[in-house]
Amino acid sequence: MSLLECTGVTKYFGGLAALHQVNLQVSAGEIVGLIGPNGSGKTTLFNVITGLYPLSMGSIRFKGEDIGGIRPFQVCRKGIGRTFQISKPFTRMSVLENVMVGALYGKTTAGEDLKNARTSSEAILEQAGLSAKKNARISDLTLEDKKRLELSKALATKPELLLLDEVMAGLNPTEIKEIMELIRKIRQGGMTIIVVEHVMHAVMSLADRVCVLHHGEKIADAPPEEVSRDKRVIESYLGEEFLLASS
Protein backbone atom coordinates (compact mmCIF):
# COMPACT_ATOMS: atom_id res chain seq x y z
CA MET A 1 0.00 0.00 0.00
CA SER A 2 1.32 3.43 -0.84
CA LEU A 3 1.96 5.89 1.93
CA LEU A 4 0.39 8.69 -0.08
CA GLU A 5 -2.08 8.16 -2.87
CA CYS A 6 -3.36 11.10 -4.90
CA THR A 7 -5.98 10.04 -7.40
CA GLY A 8 -7.42 12.35 -9.99
CA VAL A 9 -6.53 15.38 -7.92
CA THR A 10 -8.05 18.46 -9.49
CA LYS A 11 -8.06 22.02 -8.19
CA TYR A 12 -9.96 24.86 -9.80
CA PHE A 13 -9.42 28.53 -9.08
CA GLY A 14 -12.48 30.04 -10.68
CA GLY A 15 -12.40 28.68 -14.23
CA LEU A 16 -8.70 27.84 -14.20
CA ALA A 17 -7.56 24.29 -13.44
CA ALA A 18 -4.37 24.70 -11.44
CA LEU A 19 -4.28 20.94 -11.08
CA HIS A 20 -5.95 18.51 -13.45
CA GLN A 21 -6.38 14.82 -12.78
CA VAL A 22 -3.03 14.42 -11.06
CA ASN A 23 -2.22 10.89 -9.96
CA LEU A 24 0.67 10.47 -7.58
CA GLN A 25 1.68 7.51 -5.47
CA VAL A 26 4.46 7.67 -2.97
CA SER A 27 5.74 4.58 -1.18
CA ALA A 28 7.27 4.60 2.24
CA GLY A 29 10.96 5.40 2.26
CA GLU A 30 11.04 6.99 -1.20
CA ILE A 31 12.35 10.36 -2.16
CA VAL A 32 10.15 11.62 -4.95
CA GLY A 33 11.13 14.70 -6.89
CA LEU A 34 8.39 17.01 -8.11
CA ILE A 35 9.49 19.36 -10.84
CA GLY A 36 7.94 21.51 -13.50
CA PRO A 37 8.09 25.02 -14.87
CA ASN A 38 6.85 27.93 -12.78
CA GLY A 39 3.11 27.86 -12.44
CA SER A 40 2.82 24.16 -13.18
CA GLY A 41 1.04 23.48 -9.91
CA LYS A 42 3.71 22.04 -7.64
CA THR A 43 3.04 24.28 -4.65
CA THR A 44 -0.69 24.02 -5.33
CA LEU A 45 -0.41 20.26 -5.04
CA PHE A 46 1.35 20.64 -1.70
CA ASN A 47 -1.32 23.09 -0.55
CA VAL A 48 -4.08 20.68 -1.52
CA ILE A 49 -2.42 17.72 0.19
CA THR A 50 -1.90 19.71 3.38
CA GLY A 51 -5.43 21.03 3.44
CA LEU A 52 -4.58 24.69 2.86
CA TYR A 53 -6.77 24.57 -0.27
CA PRO A 54 -9.83 22.37 -0.58
CA LEU A 55 -9.83 19.72 -3.33
CA SER A 56 -12.10 20.39 -6.26
CA MET A 57 -12.14 16.79 -7.42
CA GLY A 58 -10.31 13.56 -6.77
CA SER A 59 -9.06 11.95 -3.60
CA ILE A 60 -6.03 11.97 -1.38
CA ARG A 61 -5.31 8.99 0.84
CA PHE A 62 -2.59 8.91 3.44
CA LYS A 63 -1.79 5.55 5.03
CA GLY A 64 -5.02 4.32 3.54
CA GLU A 65 -7.10 7.06 5.12
CA ASP A 66 -8.96 9.70 3.12
CA ILE A 67 -7.57 13.08 4.11
CA GLY A 68 -9.33 15.18 1.50
CA GLY A 69 -10.92 18.24 3.07
CA ILE A 70 -9.43 18.00 6.53
CA ARG A 71 -7.81 21.10 7.97
CA PRO A 72 -4.06 21.76 7.91
CA PHE A 73 -3.51 21.17 11.61
CA GLN A 74 -5.25 17.82 11.26
CA VAL A 75 -3.08 16.91 8.27
CA CYS A 76 -0.04 17.63 10.41
CA ARG A 77 -1.38 15.42 13.19
CA LYS A 78 -1.86 12.58 10.73
CA GLY A 79 1.84 12.65 10.01
CA ILE A 80 2.53 14.99 7.09
CA GLY A 81 5.04 17.76 7.59
CA ARG A 82 5.67 20.61 5.21
CA THR A 83 8.11 23.42 4.64
CA PHE A 84 7.15 26.60 2.85
CA GLN A 85 8.86 28.06 -0.17
CA ILE A 86 9.40 31.35 1.61
CA SER A 87 10.26 30.27 5.09
CA LYS A 88 7.81 31.28 7.79
CA PRO A 89 9.60 31.42 11.10
CA PHE A 90 7.93 32.76 14.21
CA THR A 91 9.80 36.01 14.56
CA ARG A 92 8.99 36.68 18.19
CA MET A 93 10.52 33.39 19.29
CA SER A 94 14.07 32.11 19.33
CA VAL A 95 15.25 29.33 17.04
CA LEU A 96 14.78 26.71 19.73
CA GLU A 97 11.32 27.97 20.65
CA ASN A 98 10.33 27.83 16.99
CA VAL A 99 11.14 24.15 16.86
CA MET A 100 9.47 23.56 20.20
CA VAL A 101 6.17 24.68 18.73
CA GLY A 102 6.31 21.69 16.42
CA ALA A 103 7.33 19.37 19.24
CA LEU A 104 4.56 20.63 21.52
CA TYR A 105 1.67 20.51 19.08
CA GLY A 106 2.71 18.30 16.19
CA LYS A 107 1.05 15.13 17.33
CA THR A 108 -1.75 15.05 19.86
CA THR A 109 -3.16 17.85 21.97
CA ALA A 110 -1.42 16.40 24.95
CA GLY A 111 1.82 16.54 23.03
CA GLU A 112 4.96 16.80 25.04
CA ASP A 113 5.49 18.89 28.11
CA LEU A 114 7.85 21.84 27.97
CA LYS A 115 10.90 20.04 29.28
CA ASN A 116 10.65 17.08 26.92
CA ALA A 117 9.84 19.37 24.03
CA ARG A 118 12.98 21.38 24.75
CA THR A 119 15.14 18.26 24.81
CA SER A 120 13.77 16.76 21.63
CA SER A 121 13.93 20.12 19.87
CA GLU A 122 17.58 20.53 20.84
CA ALA A 123 18.27 17.11 19.37
CA ILE A 124 16.60 18.09 16.11
CA LEU A 125 18.59 21.32 15.95
CA GLU A 126 21.73 19.28 16.53
CA GLN A 127 20.88 17.08 13.58
CA ALA A 128 20.13 20.09 11.43
CA GLY A 129 23.36 21.82 12.35
CA LEU A 130 21.72 24.73 14.18
CA SER A 131 22.74 23.92 17.75
CA ALA A 132 25.07 26.87 17.98
CA LYS A 133 22.26 29.26 17.12
CA LYS A 134 19.52 27.72 19.20
CA ASN A 135 18.94 30.89 21.25
CA ALA A 136 19.36 33.27 18.33
CA ARG A 137 16.64 35.64 17.18
CA ILE A 138 15.26 35.05 13.72
CA SER A 139 16.67 38.34 12.48
CA ASP A 140 20.17 37.04 13.14
CA LEU A 141 19.84 34.05 10.85
CA THR A 142 21.25 33.61 7.37
CA LEU A 143 19.04 32.34 4.57
CA GLU A 144 20.46 28.84 4.87
CA ASP A 145 19.87 28.91 8.63
CA LYS A 146 16.26 29.79 7.99
CA LYS A 147 15.91 26.83 5.65
CA ARG A 148 17.42 24.53 8.24
CA LEU A 149 15.05 25.99 10.81
CA GLU A 150 12.09 25.46 8.51
CA LEU A 151 13.12 21.82 8.15
CA SER A 152 13.64 21.42 11.88
CA LYS A 153 10.20 22.78 12.69
CA ALA A 154 8.57 20.29 10.34
CA LEU A 155 10.70 17.44 11.72
CA ALA A 156 9.67 18.31 15.27
CA THR A 157 6.13 17.22 14.45
CA LYS A 158 7.44 13.68 13.88
CA PRO A 159 6.02 13.29 10.39
CA GLU A 160 6.13 10.16 8.27
CA LEU A 161 5.91 12.13 5.06
CA LEU A 162 7.83 15.34 4.53
CA LEU A 163 6.93 17.83 1.81
CA LEU A 164 9.83 20.12 0.98
CA ASP A 165 8.91 23.15 -1.10
CA GLU A 166 11.96 24.60 -2.87
CA VAL A 167 14.06 24.33 0.23
CA MET A 168 17.18 25.12 -1.79
CA ALA A 169 15.95 28.27 -3.46
CA GLY A 170 18.40 31.11 -3.04
CA LEU A 171 21.26 29.01 -1.70
CA ASN A 172 24.78 28.94 -3.09
CA PRO A 173 26.34 25.66 -4.33
CA THR A 174 28.06 24.90 -1.01
CA GLU A 175 24.88 25.49 0.93
CA ILE A 176 22.93 23.34 -1.54
CA LYS A 177 25.36 20.48 -0.96
CA GLU A 178 24.93 20.83 2.78
CA ILE A 179 21.16 20.78 2.58
CA MET A 180 21.28 17.77 0.27
CA GLU A 181 23.36 15.96 2.89
CA LEU A 182 20.80 16.87 5.52
CA ILE A 183 17.95 15.56 3.36
CA ARG A 184 19.82 12.30 2.80
CA LYS A 185 20.37 11.97 6.54
CA ILE A 186 16.68 12.53 7.16
CA ARG A 187 15.75 9.89 4.61
CA GLN A 188 18.15 7.46 6.19
CA GLY A 189 16.18 7.89 9.38
CA GLY A 190 13.20 6.37 7.57
CA MET A 191 11.48 9.47 6.28
CA THR A 192 9.51 9.58 3.04
CA ILE A 193 10.07 12.83 1.20
CA ILE A 194 8.56 14.71 -1.72
CA VAL A 195 10.95 17.37 -2.92
CA VAL A 196 9.81 20.27 -5.07
CA GLU A 197 12.87 21.89 -6.58
CA HIS A 198 14.15 24.00 -9.42
CA VAL A 199 17.76 23.12 -8.65
CA MET A 200 17.82 20.26 -11.14
CA HIS A 201 21.06 18.56 -10.25
CA ALA A 202 19.93 18.35 -6.64
CA VAL A 203 16.58 16.75 -7.46
CA MET A 204 18.06 14.31 -9.96
CA SER A 205 20.72 13.31 -7.48
CA LEU A 206 18.45 12.91 -4.47
CA ALA A 207 15.30 11.43 -5.95
CA ASP A 208 14.47 7.80 -6.55
CA ARG A 209 11.73 8.94 -8.85
CA VAL A 210 10.78 12.20 -10.47
CA CYS A 211 7.31 13.46 -11.33
CA VAL A 212 6.92 16.30 -13.74
CA LEU A 213 4.00 18.71 -13.73
CA HIS A 214 3.12 20.98 -16.61
CA HIS A 215 0.10 23.28 -16.60
CA GLY A 216 -1.33 21.32 -13.70
CA GLU A 217 -1.01 17.90 -15.34
CA LYS A 218 1.47 15.15 -14.70
CA ILE A 219 3.47 14.50 -17.85
CA ALA A 220 6.13 12.17 -16.52
CA ASP A 221 6.77 9.86 -13.58
CA ALA A 222 9.98 7.88 -13.81
CA PRO A 223 13.51 7.49 -12.45
CA PRO A 224 15.66 10.63 -12.90
CA GLU A 225 17.71 9.41 -15.89
CA GLU A 226 14.57 8.59 -17.89
CA VAL A 227 12.91 11.87 -17.03
CA SER A 228 15.90 13.90 -18.05
CA ARG A 229 15.70 12.33 -21.47
CA ASP A 230 11.91 12.56 -21.84
CA LYS A 231 11.00 14.67 -24.82
CA ARG A 232 7.84 16.16 -23.37
CA VAL A 233 9.67 17.18 -20.22
CA ILE A 234 12.42 18.88 -22.18
CA GLU A 235 9.88 20.67 -24.32
CA SER A 236 7.93 21.91 -21.31
CA TYR A 237 11.04 23.53 -19.98
CA LEU A 238 11.46 25.15 -23.40
CA GLY A 239 15.11 24.88 -24.11
CA GLU A 240 16.33 24.57 -20.54
CA GLU A 241 17.45 21.04 -21.40
CA PHE A 242 20.94 21.74 -20.21
CA LEU A 243 19.52 22.07 -16.70
CA LEU A 244 18.13 18.56 -16.85
CA ALA A 245 21.46 16.81 -17.25
CA SER A 246 22.21 15.07 -14.00
CA SER A 247 25.45 16.15 -12.44
Place this chain on the structure above:
Amino acid sequence: MPNRGYLKILSLLILSGILLSIPSVLSQYSLHMMILVLVFVVISTSWNILVWTHQISLGHAAFFGIGAYTAAIVYNAWQLPIYADMILGGVFASLGAVLIGVICLRMPPWALAIATLAFAEAVKILVIMLPGLTEGAEGVAIAPLYGGGEMAKVYAYYLALTIAFLTVLTAYLLKRSRLYYAFTAIHDDQEAASMLGINPTKYKVMAFTISAFFVGIVGGFYAHYISYIDPHAAFNIHISVEAQIMPLMGGLYTVAGPVVGAVILTLLGEYLRITVKTGYLIIYGIILVLFIFYLPKGLMGLTERWTKGRF
Protein backbone atom coordinates in the same frame (compact mmCIF):
# COMPACT_ATOMS: atom_id res chain seq x y z
CA MET B 1 21.40 33.01 39.91
CA PRO B 2 20.32 32.81 43.52
CA ASN B 3 20.75 36.54 44.09
CA ARG B 4 18.22 37.37 41.39
CA GLY B 5 15.76 34.92 42.89
CA TYR B 6 16.01 36.46 46.35
CA LEU B 7 15.58 39.92 44.93
CA LYS B 8 12.43 38.89 43.10
CA ILE B 9 10.85 37.26 46.12
CA LEU B 10 11.82 40.15 48.37
CA SER B 11 10.35 42.76 46.09
CA LEU B 12 7.17 40.74 45.70
CA LEU B 13 6.86 40.46 49.48
CA ILE B 14 7.37 44.19 49.91
CA LEU B 15 4.80 44.87 47.22
CA SER B 16 2.32 42.50 48.82
CA GLY B 17 2.90 44.12 52.16
CA ILE B 18 2.22 47.54 50.74
CA LEU B 19 -0.85 46.42 48.87
CA LEU B 20 -2.34 44.66 51.87
CA SER B 21 -1.79 47.48 54.29
CA ILE B 22 -2.89 50.31 52.04
CA PRO B 23 -6.42 50.67 53.43
CA SER B 24 -5.11 51.59 56.85
CA VAL B 25 -3.21 54.60 55.56
CA LEU B 26 -5.34 56.01 52.80
CA SER B 27 -8.32 58.33 52.84
CA GLN B 28 -11.64 57.18 51.46
CA TYR B 29 -11.00 59.05 48.25
CA SER B 30 -7.54 57.57 47.75
CA LEU B 31 -8.90 54.14 48.51
CA HIS B 32 -11.49 54.69 45.82
CA MET B 33 -8.69 55.57 43.40
CA MET B 34 -6.82 52.41 44.31
CA ILE B 35 -9.94 50.37 43.66
CA LEU B 36 -10.26 51.99 40.25
CA VAL B 37 -6.62 51.20 39.57
CA LEU B 38 -7.26 47.55 40.42
CA VAL B 39 -10.30 47.42 38.17
CA PHE B 40 -8.19 48.69 35.30
CA VAL B 41 -5.36 46.32 36.13
CA VAL B 42 -7.85 43.52 35.47
CA ILE B 43 -9.17 45.04 32.24
CA SER B 44 -5.73 45.93 30.97
CA THR B 45 -4.15 42.57 31.76
CA SER B 46 -7.07 40.71 30.19
CA TRP B 47 -6.99 42.75 27.02
CA ASN B 48 -3.30 42.05 26.66
CA ILE B 49 -3.87 38.29 26.74
CA LEU B 50 -5.95 38.63 23.61
CA VAL B 51 -3.16 40.53 21.88
CA TRP B 52 -0.88 37.56 22.40
CA THR B 53 -2.88 35.87 19.63
CA HIS B 54 -2.80 38.98 17.43
CA GLN B 55 -6.48 39.71 18.07
CA ILE B 56 -6.99 43.36 18.87
CA SER B 57 -10.28 44.16 20.54
CA LEU B 58 -11.71 47.67 20.46
CA GLY B 59 -14.84 46.59 22.25
CA HIS B 60 -13.70 45.19 25.57
CA ALA B 61 -16.29 47.35 27.30
CA ALA B 62 -18.81 44.80 26.00
CA PHE B 63 -17.49 42.19 28.40
CA PHE B 64 -17.33 44.67 31.24
CA GLY B 65 -20.92 45.66 30.66
CA ILE B 66 -22.15 42.10 30.27
CA GLY B 67 -20.50 41.23 33.57
CA ALA B 68 -21.93 44.30 35.28
CA TYR B 69 -25.46 43.75 34.06
CA THR B 70 -25.43 40.03 34.71
CA ALA B 71 -24.33 40.58 38.30
CA ALA B 72 -26.83 43.38 38.88
CA ILE B 73 -29.80 41.54 37.39
CA VAL B 74 -28.99 38.25 39.07
CA TYR B 75 -28.42 39.87 42.44
CA ASN B 76 -31.63 41.86 42.35
CA ALA B 77 -33.61 38.82 41.26
CA TRP B 78 -32.19 36.13 43.53
CA GLN B 79 -29.87 37.77 46.06
CA LEU B 80 -27.07 35.34 45.34
CA PRO B 81 -23.83 35.93 47.19
CA ILE B 82 -21.84 38.52 45.31
CA TYR B 83 -19.03 36.10 44.46
CA ALA B 84 -21.57 33.95 42.68
CA ASP B 85 -23.09 36.68 40.60
CA MET B 86 -19.68 38.12 39.75
CA ILE B 87 -18.56 34.74 38.47
CA LEU B 88 -21.79 34.46 36.53
CA GLY B 89 -20.92 37.84 35.06
CA GLY B 90 -17.61 36.37 33.98
CA VAL B 91 -19.29 33.33 32.49
CA PHE B 92 -21.72 35.37 30.44
CA ALA B 93 -18.93 37.65 29.28
CA SER B 94 -17.08 34.53 28.14
CA LEU B 95 -20.12 33.36 26.22
CA GLY B 96 -20.21 36.73 24.51
CA ALA B 97 -16.53 36.29 23.73
CA VAL B 98 -17.11 32.89 22.16
CA LEU B 99 -19.80 34.44 19.99
CA ILE B 100 -17.75 37.37 18.74
CA GLY B 101 -14.58 35.27 18.65
CA VAL B 102 -16.06 32.71 16.32
CA ILE B 103 -17.57 35.41 14.11
CA CYS B 104 -14.21 37.12 13.81
CA LEU B 105 -12.10 34.03 13.21
CA ARG B 106 -11.17 34.64 9.63
CA MET B 107 -10.91 38.39 9.90
CA PRO B 108 -7.60 40.24 9.68
CA PRO B 109 -6.76 42.18 12.87
CA TRP B 110 -8.11 45.48 11.62
CA ALA B 111 -11.48 43.99 10.71
CA LEU B 112 -11.66 42.23 14.03
CA ALA B 113 -11.01 45.52 15.79
CA ILE B 114 -13.93 47.14 14.02
CA ALA B 115 -16.14 44.13 14.60
CA THR B 116 -15.48 44.16 18.33
CA LEU B 117 -16.20 47.88 18.44
CA ALA B 118 -19.52 47.22 16.76
CA PHE B 119 -20.15 44.33 19.12
CA ALA B 120 -19.80 46.58 22.16
CA GLU B 121 -22.22 49.07 20.70
CA ALA B 122 -24.62 46.30 19.75
CA VAL B 123 -24.70 44.86 23.24
CA LYS B 124 -25.26 48.32 24.69
CA ILE B 125 -28.19 48.93 22.36
CA LEU B 126 -29.57 45.51 23.19
CA VAL B 127 -29.51 46.39 26.88
CA ILE B 128 -31.31 49.68 26.23
CA MET B 129 -33.92 47.89 24.16
CA LEU B 130 -34.80 45.32 26.79
CA PRO B 131 -36.05 47.44 29.68
CA GLY B 132 -38.08 44.54 30.98
CA LEU B 133 -34.84 42.78 31.78
CA THR B 134 -32.37 45.59 32.23
CA GLU B 135 -34.39 48.70 33.13
CA GLY B 136 -33.23 50.05 29.80
CA ALA B 137 -31.57 53.44 29.79
CA GLU B 138 -32.56 54.13 33.35
CA GLY B 139 -30.05 51.74 34.75
CA VAL B 140 -30.15 49.26 37.58
CA ALA B 141 -29.67 50.08 41.23
CA ILE B 142 -28.22 47.51 43.58
CA ALA B 143 -27.92 47.40 47.33
CA PRO B 144 -24.55 48.89 48.27
CA LEU B 145 -21.63 46.57 48.72
CA TYR B 146 -20.99 45.39 52.28
CA GLY B 147 -23.73 47.60 53.62
CA GLY B 148 -22.10 50.84 52.50
CA GLY B 149 -20.60 51.74 55.84
CA GLU B 150 -17.12 53.06 56.46
CA MET B 151 -15.51 49.67 56.19
CA ALA B 152 -17.31 48.93 52.94
CA LYS B 153 -14.60 50.56 50.85
CA VAL B 154 -11.93 48.62 52.67
CA TYR B 155 -13.64 45.30 52.00
CA ALA B 156 -14.25 46.37 48.42
CA TYR B 157 -10.56 47.12 48.08
CA TYR B 158 -9.56 43.64 49.23
CA LEU B 159 -12.11 42.08 46.93
CA ALA B 160 -10.79 44.08 43.99
CA LEU B 161 -7.24 43.18 45.01
CA THR B 162 -8.14 39.50 44.97
CA ILE B 163 -9.67 39.72 41.51
CA ALA B 164 -6.69 41.66 40.22
CA PHE B 165 -4.28 39.19 41.77
CA LEU B 166 -6.05 36.23 40.18
CA THR B 167 -6.08 37.93 36.81
CA VAL B 168 -2.39 38.82 36.86
CA LEU B 169 -1.56 35.35 38.18
CA THR B 170 -3.46 33.80 35.29
CA ALA B 171 -1.57 35.94 32.80
CA TYR B 172 1.72 35.06 34.45
CA LEU B 173 1.06 31.31 34.44
CA LEU B 174 -0.25 31.49 30.90
CA LYS B 175 2.90 33.17 29.69
CA ARG B 176 5.05 30.42 31.18
CA SER B 177 2.87 27.61 29.92
CA ARG B 178 2.74 25.51 26.80
CA LEU B 179 -0.25 27.59 25.67
CA TYR B 180 1.91 30.64 25.14
CA TYR B 181 3.76 28.84 22.37
CA ALA B 182 0.49 28.23 20.56
CA PHE B 183 -0.63 31.83 21.08
CA THR B 184 2.64 33.30 19.87
CA ALA B 185 2.82 30.96 16.89
CA ILE B 186 -0.67 31.99 15.84
CA HIS B 187 0.28 35.61 16.41
CA ASP B 188 3.39 35.43 14.25
CA ASP B 189 2.17 33.23 11.43
CA GLN B 190 -1.15 31.48 11.60
CA GLU B 191 -0.56 29.39 8.49
CA ALA B 192 2.78 28.12 9.70
CA ALA B 193 1.26 27.45 13.10
CA SER B 194 -1.51 25.30 11.65
CA MET B 195 1.04 23.37 9.62
CA LEU B 196 2.66 22.43 12.93
CA GLY B 197 -0.52 20.99 14.38
CA ILE B 198 -2.01 24.05 16.07
CA ASN B 199 -5.75 24.53 15.64
CA PRO B 200 -6.07 28.30 15.24
CA THR B 201 -9.80 28.35 16.00
CA LYS B 202 -9.39 26.59 19.29
CA TYR B 203 -6.67 28.85 20.63
CA LYS B 204 -8.01 32.12 19.30
CA VAL B 205 -11.41 31.49 20.87
CA MET B 206 -9.72 30.27 24.04
CA ALA B 207 -7.78 33.54 24.29
CA PHE B 208 -10.96 35.52 23.74
CA THR B 209 -12.73 33.57 26.45
CA ILE B 210 -9.98 33.97 29.03
CA SER B 211 -9.67 37.65 28.16
CA ALA B 212 -13.38 38.27 28.61
CA PHE B 213 -13.86 36.20 31.75
CA PHE B 214 -11.96 38.40 34.17
CA VAL B 215 -13.29 41.58 32.61
CA GLY B 216 -16.79 40.20 33.16
CA ILE B 217 -16.02 39.44 36.78
CA VAL B 218 -14.62 42.87 37.46
CA GLY B 219 -17.62 44.41 35.67
CA GLY B 220 -19.82 42.59 38.14
CA PHE B 221 -17.66 43.86 40.96
CA TYR B 222 -17.93 47.41 39.69
CA ALA B 223 -21.71 47.23 39.52
CA HIS B 224 -21.83 46.20 43.16
CA TYR B 225 -19.22 48.73 44.19
CA ILE B 226 -20.91 51.72 42.58
CA SER B 227 -24.28 50.16 43.51
CA TYR B 228 -25.71 51.40 40.26
CA ILE B 229 -25.12 50.55 36.62
CA ASP B 230 -26.45 52.06 33.42
CA PRO B 231 -25.71 51.40 29.74
CA HIS B 232 -23.57 54.47 29.33
CA ALA B 233 -21.31 53.63 32.23
CA ALA B 234 -21.21 49.90 31.65
CA PHE B 235 -20.40 49.99 27.95
CA ASN B 236 -18.43 53.21 27.96
CA ILE B 237 -16.00 53.42 25.08
CA HIS B 238 -13.53 54.88 27.53
CA ILE B 239 -13.17 51.43 29.03
CA SER B 240 -12.31 49.96 25.65
CA VAL B 241 -9.83 52.71 24.95
CA GLU B 242 -8.13 52.43 28.33
CA ALA B 243 -7.99 48.66 27.84
CA GLN B 244 -5.71 49.31 24.90
CA ILE B 245 -3.64 52.28 25.94
CA MET B 246 -2.62 50.83 29.27
CA PRO B 247 -0.92 47.70 27.93
CA LEU B 248 0.56 49.70 25.08
CA MET B 249 2.11 52.15 27.48
CA GLY B 250 3.23 49.54 29.91
CA GLY B 251 4.42 46.99 27.41
CA LEU B 252 2.45 44.52 25.30
CA TYR B 253 3.40 40.86 25.56
CA THR B 254 4.53 41.30 29.14
CA VAL B 255 2.64 40.59 32.34
CA ALA B 256 3.83 43.62 34.30
CA GLY B 257 3.26 46.01 31.40
CA PRO B 258 -0.54 46.22 31.60
CA VAL B 259 -0.28 46.57 35.37
CA VAL B 260 2.20 49.43 35.11
CA GLY B 261 0.08 51.07 32.43
CA ALA B 262 -3.08 50.71 34.49
CA VAL B 263 -1.52 52.27 37.56
CA ILE B 264 0.00 55.20 35.74
CA LEU B 265 -2.89 55.97 33.44
CA THR B 266 -5.64 55.64 36.03
CA LEU B 267 -3.88 58.02 38.36
CA LEU B 268 -2.77 60.30 35.55
CA GLY B 269 -6.28 60.33 34.11
CA GLU B 270 -7.77 61.34 37.40
CA TYR B 271 -5.13 64.03 37.91
CA LEU B 272 -5.70 65.43 34.44
CA ARG B 273 -9.44 65.37 34.88
CA ILE B 274 -9.11 67.47 38.00
CA THR B 275 -6.52 69.92 36.73
CA VAL B 276 -7.19 70.21 33.02
CA LYS B 277 -10.92 69.43 33.08
CA THR B 278 -11.55 69.57 29.37
CA GLY B 279 -9.34 68.20 26.63
CA TYR B 280 -7.63 65.60 28.79
CA LEU B 281 -8.54 63.06 26.14
CA ILE B 282 -6.28 64.95 23.76
CA ILE B 283 -3.44 64.39 26.15
CA TYR B 284 -4.27 60.69 26.18
CA GLY B 285 -4.11 60.71 22.42
CA ILE B 286 -0.74 62.44 22.47
CA ILE B 287 0.60 59.92 24.95
CA LEU B 288 -0.63 57.07 22.78
CA VAL B 289 0.99 58.43 19.66
CA LEU B 290 4.26 59.21 21.43
CA PHE B 291 4.44 55.70 22.80
CA ILE B 292 3.71 54.07 19.49
CA PHE B 293 6.47 56.03 17.82
CA TYR B 294 9.17 56.16 20.45
CA LEU B 295 8.45 53.42 22.93
CA PRO B 296 6.64 50.68 21.03
CA LYS B 297 7.70 48.16 23.63
CA GLY B 298 6.20 50.31 26.34
CA LEU B 299 7.77 51.11 29.66
CA MET B 300 8.61 47.47 30.28
CA GLY B 301 10.65 47.62 27.10
CA LEU B 302 13.02 49.95 28.90
CA THR B 303 13.66 47.32 31.54
CA GLU B 304 14.09 44.52 29.03
CA ARG B 305 17.77 44.12 29.72
CA TRP B 306 17.07 43.14 33.29
CA THR B 307 13.79 41.34 33.06
CA LYS B 308 14.66 39.59 29.79
CA GLY B 309 11.03 39.20 28.93
CA ARG B 310 10.36 37.03 31.95
CA PHE B 311 7.66 39.42 33.16
